[in-house]
Amino acid sequence: MSIREQTITVLESLRGVWDELAVDELDHALQSAARALDDGADDELVLAAALHDIGHSPLLAAHSEAHDRVAHDWLTPRFGVRVGWLAGAHVAAKRYLAATDPAYAGALSDVSIVSLRLQGGAAVDQDLAGHPWWPDALRLRRFDDAAKDPAARGADIETVVAVAERVAAAQTTRRA
Template sequence: MTATDEVFGLFAEFGSSNYDEGVTLTDHSLQTAALAVAEGAHDALVLAALLHDVGHFLQARARGNENYLALDWAHDTIAADWLRPRFGDEVADPVGHHVSAKRWLCAREPAYLDALSSASVASLAAQGGPFTDDEADEWRTRSGADAAIRLRRWDDDGKVAGLTIAPLAEYEALLRDRERSR
């Protein structure tokens, strides 16, 4: 099975899980990707946006449990480890940093912290809370940090119930091209 086929299989099997009120995990992933497209992100970053929560799918598959939000153990690094050999560093790095980007934004932008949803505030504590000044400075120098901060903002905005959005099939060619170029 190709990695692209595996992506389609994961979305088919686990994408209908609820992500937020009225929004499935598939809706959320597609909205995050659409925001990346709307901002003119390059192809690898669009795919990172589309696949940033694939760690939840993988956790659900591994545990035979569709309640993926209850399985939120390092879904960022699980996703990055899965994506890297399949779609490359440019896709894997921002995904691997997308939780850290939230901790960075909370440390550096007080308005960002104030605007987080209650669920996101709750998970922030489990994710280690806002970075300290030193942690924030060190993290910001990492490869993929810029892209991860952009991804994080799309992630936060990709939770609109009832939005009509481009389907997963719209990204098939991008996925296959990226996979073939590996």
């Protein structure tokens, strides 16, 4: 299956999957991508923003691992270490922001508060916080949090697929 087909399949598998109350996971993914594009993010960060919650997909959720780990493991071989790392760090970024920014913690949705508790609560992971990609993980987390509005526009699937194809092609070139 091509990268195009894999990306479309995993995105479409998010339709009708509800983690938040306001939007399904497909709308959440497309809104996350749109927020990243609006912020001028590079292709790898846009793709990580779009696909950070694929661990909730019924195609992948059978794994016993946490959804951020599932996303990391699915994304890395297809799109490279940075995309996988960024998606895999989005829960740690939430935990970090909740621990270090009282305004952030106070603005979490009810669903996010419950999931934060299940994810170990507010905490700072010094290993991740010192990583060179950490600032982009925090950006991704902000895109994630802003992507829960039923009235907000999202990117279209074709835009995300085009980004995925560019990132995959760049990975192939780096390996060659």
